[in-house]
Amino acid sequence: MERKKILAISGSTRSESVNLHILNAISDMYSEEADWTIYQAIDTLPHFNPDLDRAPLPETVSTFRNLIAASDAVLICTPEYVFSLPGSLKNAIEWLVSTTLFTDKPAALITASSSGVKAMEALNLIMQTVGVSLGNTGTLLIQAPKTKITREGIITDPITLSQIRALAEDLLKRISGSNQ
Numbered sequence: 813m814e815r816k817k818i819l820a821i822s823g824s825t826r827s828e829s830v831n832l833h834i835l836n837a838i839s840d841m842y843s844e845e846a847d848w849t850i851y852q853a854i855d856t857l858p859h860f861n862p863d864l865d866r867a868p869l870p871e872t873v874s875t876f877r878n879l880i881a882a883s884d885a886v887l888i889c890t891p892e893y894v895f896s897l898p899g900s901l902k903n904a905i906e907w908l909v910s911t912t913l914f915t916d917k918p919a920a921l922i923t924a925s926s927s928g929v930k931a932m933e934a935l936n937l938i939m940q941t942v943g944v945s946l947g948n949t950g951t952l953l954i955q956a957p958k959t960k961i962t963r964e965g966i967i968t969d970p971i972t973l974s975q976i977r978a979l980a981e982d983l984l985k986r987i988s989g990s991n992q
């Protein structure tokens with residue numbers, strides 16, 4: 813059977829991002845179970861404008877859409893900015909609203925931020941609106957992540973590690989055996 817593909821989208825554009833560290837840690841832990849692509853390029857997408865949402869699409873948008881189309885599942889890991897999603901992540905999702913690429917796509921959402929409560933709520937609502945399938949263990953809020961994950965990306969807090977494992981394993985279980 814063909815190996816499953818998971819697209820992991822970082823909502824942070826920082827090179828030393830804790831959210832990026834989490835995605836890298838998950839892809840390392842489960843590299844045998846799936847092929848992971850870490851998408852770190854939301855800041856290369858142009859500002860969404862419905863006038864541009866037609867052929868020929870901006871190249872970065874086509875690439876992003878193709879990556880989602882080719883993936884069996886999507887994992888988003890994001891910080892909270894000013895009590896909501898970072899604008900770049902919201903912009904990236906807006907480029908998908910006119911498509912059905914997220915419809916029934918198995919997904920998992922992590923918010924890793926000082927507080928993160930509002931971003932988690934917003935992301936949940938947005939992703940359910942665009943039609944992803946979240947399953948039972950599809951969301952996780954990691955508060956004060958810098959006290960739980962080192963600068964080298966090691967998850968030192970055992971509860972956080974087990975929560976991350978549960979979310980990743982649930983996502984992998986949901987796509988195992990599917991023929992997407």
Ligand SMILES: Cc1cc2nc3c(=O)[nH]c(=O)nc-3n(C[C@H](O)[C@H](O)[C@H](O)COP(=O)(O)O)c2cc1C
Nearest residue numbers: 824826829830831891892893894895925926927928
């Ligand atoms: C512009 C800006 C706004 C922020 N606003 C919030 C906020 O509203 N709530 C929160 O929990 N953290 C907020 N933070 C803190 C970040 O979410 C936190 O530093 C997070 O760990 C950054 O994630 P990263 O390391 O993946 O970039 C903000 C940070 C920045 C730069």
